[in-house]
Amino acid sequence: MFQDSANMNVTVTTGAAPAADGLIKDTTTQTFMKDVIEESKRQPVLVDFWATWCGPCKQLTPILEKAVRAAKGKVKLVKMDIDKEPAVAGQMGIQSIPAVIAFVNGQPADGFMGALPESQVIQFLERLTKGKIGGEEKDALAAAEAAMAQGDATSAASLYASLLAQDPSNAAALAGLARTYVKTGAIEQAKQTLAMVPEAKRNDTAVAAARAALELAEQAQSVGPLDELKQKVDANPLDHQARFDFAVALNGKGKRAEAVDNLIEIVRRDRKWNDDGARKQLVQFFEAWGPTDDATVEGRKRLSSILFA
Numbered sequence: 669m670f671q672d673s674a675n676m677n678v679t680v681t682t683g684a685a686p687a688a689d690g691l692i693k694d695t696t697t698q699t700f701m702k703d704v705i706e707e708s709k710r711q712p713v714l715v716d717f718w719a720t721w722c723g724p725c726k727q728l729t730p731i732l733e734k735a736v737r738a739a740k741g742k743v744k745l746v747k748m749d750i751d752k753e754p755a756v757a758g759q760m761g762i763q764s765i766p767a768v769i770a771f772v773n774g775q776p777a778d779g780f781m782g783a784l785p786e787s788q789v790i791q792f793l794e795r796l797t798k799g800k801i802g803g804e805e806k807d808a809l810a811a812a813e814a815a816m817a818q819g820d821a822t823s824a825a826s827l828y829a830s831l832l833a834q835d836p837s838n839a840a841a842l843a844g845l846a847r848t849y850v851k852t853g854a855i856e857q858a859k860q861t862l863a864m865v866p867e868a869k870r871n872d873t874a875v876a877a878a879r880a881a882l883e884l885a886e887q888a889q890s891v892g893p894l895d896e897l898k899q900k901v902d903a904n905p906l907d908h909q910a911r912f913d914f915a916v917a918l919n920g921k922g923k924r925a926e927a928v929d930n931l932i933e934i935v936r937r938d939r940k941w942n943d944d945g946a947r948k949q950l951v952q953f954f955e956a957w958g959p960t961d962d963a964t965v966e967g968r969k970r971l972s973s974i975l976f977a
Contacts, residue, residue, distance in 0.1 A: 690744070691736055691737060691741065691744050691745065692733055692736060692737075692744070692745045692746075692747070693744075693745075693746055693747070694746070694747050694748070694749070695715075695746045695747070695748050695753075696748075696752075696753050697753050697755045697756055700748070700756055703746050704746050704771050705771065705774045706774070707744060707746075708771035708772055708773060708774055708775075709773055709774055711741070711742060711743055711744060712742070712743045712744075712770050712771065712772050712777070712796050712797060713743070713744045713745075713746055713770070713771045714732065714736065714743060714744070714745045714746065714768055714769070714770050714771075715746050715747075715748060715768065715769045715770075715771065716728070716729060716732055716745060716746070716747045716748065716766065716767075716768050717748050717750050717757050717762055717765050717766065717767040717768070717769070718747060718748070718749060718750070718765055718766050719749060719750050719751045719765060720749070720751065721751075722765050722766060724765075724766055724782060724783035725765055725766040725783070727783040728766045728768075728782075728783040728784065728789075729747070729766075730837070731783075731784070731785075731786045731789050732745055732768065732789060733745060734786070734835050734837070735786065735789045735790050735793055735801060736793075737834060737835060738790075738801050738804075738805060738834075738835075739793055739797060739801050740804070742793075742797040742799060742801075743770075743793055743796065743797055750762070750765060760776070764781055764782075765781075766781065766782065766783060767779065767780075767781045768780055768781075768792075770792075770796050772796075777796070778792070778795070778796060780792060805831060805834075805838075808827050808830065808831055809827075809831070809840055809841070809844070811827055812824040812827035812828050812831075812841075812844050813844070815827065816844070816847065816848065816851070821848040821851040821852050822848075824844065824848050825845060825848040825849075827844075828841045828842075828844040828845040828848065829841075829845065832845065836864070837864075837865075837866050837869075839865050839866065839869035839872045839874060839875055840872070840874045842861055842862065842864055842865050842875070842878075843862070843865070843872070843874035843875045843877065843878035844874070844878070845861050846858045846861040846862045846878040846881075846882065847877075847878050847881055849861060850878070850881045850882050850885045853885075855882065855885060855886065855889075858878075858882050858885075859882065862875070862878060862879060862882065876955060877955055877956055877957075877958055880952050880955040880956035881956040883952070883956075884916070884919055884920070884952065884953070884956050885920060887916045887920075888916050888917055888919065888920025888921075889920070891913035891914075891916050891917050892913065892917070893917075894914070894917045894918070894921060897910060897913050897914040897917055898914060900914070901914050901930075906937070908934050908937070908938060908941045908942070908946070909942075911930050911931075911933065911934055912930075912931070912934060912942070912945065912946060912949065914930055915927040915928075915930040915931045915934075915946075915949065916949070918930065919953060924953070924957065924961070924963035925963055925966070927953065927963075928950065928953070928963060928966070928967040928970065931946045931947075931949055931950045931953075932946075932950070932967070932970050932971065932974065934946035935947055935950075935971065935974055935975075936974055939974075939975075947971065947975070950967060950971055953967065954967060954968060
């Protein structure tokens with residue numbers, strides 16, 4: 669559980685999300701009629717046939733659970749371990765797992781075999797329920813991003829925390845929450861939040877951006893006071909290290925355009941300085957800020973004009 673940075677009061681509980689409102693449950697041969705056949709007369713019910721030894725099952729089940737929670741009651745998920753309960757799978761002729769069968773009005777209506785990616789699982793549910801799945805999550809992420817763009821880290825953190833209450837493995841929300849901690853100087857909380865990102869999602873764009881922002885914040889803490897760095901640059905405009913540190917410090921204060929100005933100046937004067945260090949630092953800035961940020965767009969144009977002149 670993470671709680672209280674200097675400017676926020678946000679609580680995020682780690683661990684697996686509960687099967688809220690009975691949307692997800694295990695079933696047996698004896699309870700299959702009630703859990704699946706009867707229940708499917710009220711809304712579609714997915715049956716996930718799986719086994720503990722099945723690697724693809726371990727990949728698919730969390731995706732199914734996330735998608736079913738995102739459907740907000742339009743569909744339910746029932747899981748059946750075919751080793752413990754082989755009868756139903758045998759009667760249905762299931763010979764390969766994972767296998768997912770959708771029941772509607774007491775009858776099998778659709779299904780698929782194998783571990784599909786999340787996007788295809790959502791498409792399957794949308795076809796089954798004839799409605800959009802997960803729109804609320806996209807809206808909440810967009811609202812959180814808008815709040816961050818306006819400098820309102822507190823509101824953004826609350827939105828990200830709400831998403832994580834529904835799905836603690838939501839990489840975009842974890843990355844966003846980490847960025848709010850970076851924004852308010854809560855570096856340790858940011859590190860802890862990024863550590864919660866599932867291994868398979870640690871190279872996602874949003875996670876990489878949050879990681880870059882964290883690294884930049886740590887850099888900014890190590891380079892010294894802004895005024896002292898500016899004095900060094902003013903005293904010797906050819907002191908590239910002082911100018912480099914000044915750019916890092918400027919970014920730490922949110923002065924993105926000025927940070928770009930100083931790194932561009934290094935590239936213009938000595939493109940090979942410190943093993944291309946100024947250009948590499950600019951690229952890290954762009955990754956942390958995001959591709960649509962005004963400073964990124966303008967900075968990329970200016971950098972390109974020098975590199976390809």
